[in-house]
Amino acid sequence: MINRFLSFEWKQFSRSSYFKKGIAIKIVMAFAVLYFGGMALLLGVGLYFILKKAMPEIDPMTTVNNYVLYWFLFDFMLRYFMQQLPVMNVKPLMSIPVKRNTIIYYLLGKTTLSFFNILPLIIVVPFSTVLLVQGYPVIQVVAWLISFVAITLSLNFINFLVNKNNLVFYTVLVLVATFGALEHFAIFKISEPAGYAFNYLYNTPYLVILPIVILVGLFYATFKYIKKGFYLDDAISKKVKEVSGSDLSWLNRFGAVAPFLKNDIKLIVRNARPRQVMMMSFMFLFYGLIFYTQETYRDMPAILAFASMFITGGFLMTFGQHVPSWDSEYYKLLMSQNIPYKTYLESKWYLMVAAVLLSFILSTPYIYFGWDIFGMIAAGAVFNIGLNSYLTLFGGALNRVPVELNVKAKAFSNTNGFNPTQLLIGLPKFLLPMLIFYVPYKLISFNAGLIALALVGVLGIVLKPYIFKLIEGVYQKGKYKTIAAFSEKQ
Amino acid sequence: MIKTVNLTKVYNEVSVLHIESIDIPKGQSFGLVGNNGAGKTTYFSLLLDLIQPSSGYIENNGILVHESEDWKPFTSSFIDESFLIGYLTAEEYFYFIGDLRHQSKADVDALLAQFEDFFNGEILKQKKYLRDLSKGNQKKAGIVAALIGNPEVIILDEPFANLDPTTQIRLKQIIKDLAQTKGVTVLISSHDLMHVTDVCERIVVLEKGEVVKDLETSPATLKELEAHFSGEKIV
Numbered sequence: 019m020i021n022r023f024l025s026f027e028w029k030q031f032s033r034s035s036y037f038k039k040g041i042a043i044k045i046v047m048a049f050a051v052l053y054f055g056g057m058a059l060l061l062g063v064g065l066y067f068i069l070k071k072a073m074p075e076i077d078p079m080t081t082v083n084n085y086v087l088y089w090f091l092f093d094f095m096l097r098y099f100m101q102q103l104p105v106m107n108v109k110p111l112m113s114i115p116v117k118r119n120t121i122i123y124y125l126l127g128k129t130t131l132s133f134f135n136i137l138p139l140i141i142v143v144p145f146s147t148v149l150l151v152q153g154y155p156v157i158q159v160v161a162w163l164i165s166f167v168a169i170t171l172s173l174n175f176i177n178f179l180v181n182k183n184n185l186v187f188y189t190v191l192v193l194v195a196t197f198g199a200l201e202h203f204a205i206f207k208i209s210e211p212a213g214y215a216f217n218y219l220y221n222t223p224y225l226v227i228l229p230i231v232i233l234v235g236l237f238y239a240t241f242k243y244i245k246k247g248f249y250l251d252d253a254i255s256k257k258v259k260e261v262s263g264s265d266l267s268w269l270n271r272f273g274a275v276a277p278f279l280k281n282d283i284k285l286i287v288r289n290a291r292p293r294q295v296m297m298m299s300f301m302f303l304f305y306g307l308i309f310y311t312q313e314t315y316r317d318m319p320a321i322l323a324f325a326s327m328f329i330t331g332g333f334l335m336t337f338g339q340h341v342p343s344w345d346s347e348y349y350k351l352l353m354s355q356n357i358p359y360k361t362y363l364e365s366k367w368y369l370m371v372a373a374v375l376l377s378f379i380l381s382t383p384y385i386y387f388g389w390d391i392f393g394m395i396a397a398g399a400v401f402n403i404g405l406n407s408y409l410t411l412f413g414g415a416l417n418r419v420p421v422e423l424n425v426k427a428k429a430f431s432n433t434n435g436f437n438p439t440q441l442l443i444g445l446p447k448f449l450l451p452m453l454i455f456y457v458p459y460k461l462i463s464f465n466a467g468l469i470a471l472a473l474v475g476v477l478g479i480v481l482k483p484y485i486f487k488l489i490e491g492v493y494q495k496g497k498y499k500t501i502a503a504f505s506e507k508q
Numbered sequence: 509m510i511k512t513v514n515l516t517k518v519y520n521e522v523s524v525l526h527i528e529s530i531d532i533p534k535g536q537s538f539g540l541v542g543n544n545g546a547g548k549t550t551y552f553s554l555l556l557d558l559i560q561p562s563s564g565y566i567e568n569n570g571i572l573v574h575e576s577e578d579w580k581p582f583t584s585s586f587i588d589e590s591f592l593i594g595y596l597t598a599e600e601y602f603y604f605i606g607d608l609r610h611q612s613k614a615d616v617d618a619l620l621a622q623f624e625d626f627f628n629g630e631i632l633k634q635k636k637y638l639r640d641l642s643k644g645n646q647k648k649a650g651i652v653a654a655l656i657g658n659p660e661v662i663i664l665d666e667p668f669a670n671l672d673p674t675t676q677i678r679l680k681q682i683i684k685d686l687a688q689t690k691g692v693t694v695l696i697s698s699h700d701l702m703h704v705t706d707v708c709e710r711i712v713v714l715e716k717g718e719v720v721k722d723l724e725t726s727p728a729t730l731k732e733l734e735a736h737f738s739g740e741k742i743v
Contacts, residue, residue: 277607281593288595288637351591354556356580356608356657423595424639498560505590 023124058137062144066152079149083220084213089138090169091194097134097177098190122244126237129174138170161223168229175236179243278365285344286337289423292344295336299373302332303380306395310387319464322391323455323471324448326398327406329381333373334402335447338410339417341366342493346420346504353501359490367407367486374402390464397471398451404478406447408485413444415492418503509534509661509693510555514564517550517717525550525717527564532695532710534660537687539708539725540697541733546714548697549587552665555695556585568661581609585663586650594639598631598649601638602656609657616656623652626678643670651679655686662686664696668703676703683707701737705730 069078111121129135146163150156197208219225266280286292309315309325316322328335337344341363345352352362378399385392454474459467478485493500510532517525525547532538540548553559555566557573565572568579585591593601606616620632630645631652638646647670654662667683668676684707686692698704704711705725713721713736721736723729 277604281596281604284595284600348590348593350556350558350587351593353558354580354583354585354587354591355605356610358577498558501558 020120020124027128054137055140058140059144062141063148065141065145066148079154079220080213080217082145083216084209086166086216087209087212090173091190093134093138093170094173094177094190095194097173098180118245122241125244126175126240129178130171132174135170135174139167142166157223158220161226162220165219165226165229168226168233172229172233172236175233175240178240179236272365272368274361275365275368278362279368282344282365282369285423291421291423291425292337295340296333299332299336299377302328302336303377305329305332306381306384306387306391310384310391319394319459319467320452320456322394323398323467324452326391326394327402327448327451329384329395330374330377330399331402331406331447332377334370334406334410335444337373338366338370338407339413339444340421341411341414342500343414343417343419343421343504344423347423349501349504353497359493360486363411363486363489363493367411370407370410371403374399374407393465393468397455397468397475400472400475401451401454402475404475405450408478408489409447411489412492415489415496415500418496418500420504420506509536509569510695511567512564513567515551515554515566516562516564517547517554517559518562523717525554527551527717527719530712530719530722532693534693535687535691536710537683537694537708538696539704539711540695540714541699541701541704541711542697542714543737545716547717548714549665550717551714552585552587552663552695552697555663556583556587579661582660583663584609584654584657584659584661585665586647586654586667587663587665589643589646589650591650591653592638592646595637597637598634598641601649602653605653605656609659611657619656620652623655623682626652626675626682628675644672644675647671648675655682659692661693662695664694666698667696668698668700680707701730701733705733 065082066078069076069081073081142163146159149159197206200206201209219228266283269279269283270276272279286296305328306325309322315325342349378395381395382392384395451471455467455471457467458470510530512527512530514529515525515527516523524545540551542548550559554561555568555573557577561574565574567573568583571579573579593604596604602616602620603613606613611619620627627648631641631649634641638649641649647667651664651667654664664683667679671679680703683694683696687694687709696704696708709725711721711723711725711729711733712719713723713733721733723732
């Protein structure tokens, strides 16, 4: 039976839609995989030497053990957001005579082969190899490696268990934030006891039994959990929540656009995928912290312009790139109803503009880094409204991948919004602002760069009716193709 | 009201629809029957400009469907679940359609009140999203939504499928009323010969994309249709 399952799996993989997408996307995907794999591998090989160089007085192994906790937490969060559990695929198997246990073992086995479990291996195995070559004790290194893998897999199963439980997730989030802050301000260093524990684990190899026991325990807990829920009306079929209609009539002041705006807000609030995108776009607000805090970027304002663009543009880019895919599930309705394309697109535009403005307001704490930086964010916001919003809508017209609204995105297993056209359309969004800023900055002054950015944005806002006509034309032209693509079952 | 002229649809060099001419006058209830793959849904999709004709055209009230969008204000339809917005409750969905068709909330409420029987207490005030309703109830919501805003042309694909017997009977009454008393042109397709003959004044049989029969409904129609479809199977 397992063989049969494996062959299904292979078919699902090799017949999935992104393999039919032509050679270009395959190359891009291959590059992405090679790139991430390569980076991980390089990190794995280089980690020892990097740490040795950075902190010559401390044993790199100790450093790794001190901070490995953060890696696990990061890993866990990433999983929570991105890793999709293969529960749904089981539905057709439930009514045929296959032993439940077989299916469950298979399912659990399958989750262990996830990208999230393989990536750490690509880092840790070379790292351990380097350790061995450097003459570290074999038993200790091997035991450590096994512990690491066991903990990674444990996270895999924990994720399985808590996936439906927001409470657990937010608890973890708050814990990480708290300990991160405490650590940063040197009040209480959680990494010390944790580091001690991991070092102890490393120094006493027979303790490897501990993570293994935990792993086995979690495996059986998950097994039981799935077995208990192995009925259509439990985990697999959706839970029907009671809902109350929300009154959004205050939006009526937007006139013809109002019905769509109301719909879009409900779309975001009530569906898993848009909610996920929303969270992601919130993260973009912190993008500046990476760049503004580092001295190296201080003298590279073009890079800072790039970062500033992201702070206010998170929602615009993550949500906007899936217009009109968000409405793919009922696109036929929209196309046969009494709707001009223009109002439909305008509603999305207003939404993106509102998000940029909101992000801009939320970004005021960046004043801490100086008015120059804040001016840059402001100019970036204007540019986002006046140009990037159009580019995003324009790119959306060429993006005909249907989106399943109430299903979370999987990492690396769907290519929603990831295609060469999207990539090409995406490039100007980052490169243009850098260029528009850099030329006047180099020739005249910093402020001239900002003004240039803002001016381009204002120009875009002024030309809106004209630009919208262009975008509408593109949408109109692709109408039949889009309908056809959206009605294809995934 | 609806004129179809030399309409063809070709996919990968295979012709899936070829209709030389169908003329549907205003206020007619028009039924389309045919086996799977006969081209019923293709025809309706062409009517709604969801796909492009390979040649020929459809005129809806004098408007070329694939060239102008002006037929949209007086035409409404329910083809399949992709005409529903899954994350809305039934009421929200009705009001949304109402907004699009310039109907006030009160207008929509008044219309919905007429369908209380039809809904059978399973649609309104359910506090459920449309995606969580059963197939049959989704269909009920979709069909009623297609009646919002006094459309002159209503297109329903397989309206009877998935409905319970009581609802089927009620729906038949609704469709008859629309055509006879309100002068609405109703186009439906169905696999159920009995229902179509009950409801439609005219029945067209499609086979492999071509019109093979075009009947005025009479007491003999059902027999004729049954003979046609069973004959096909045996020969």
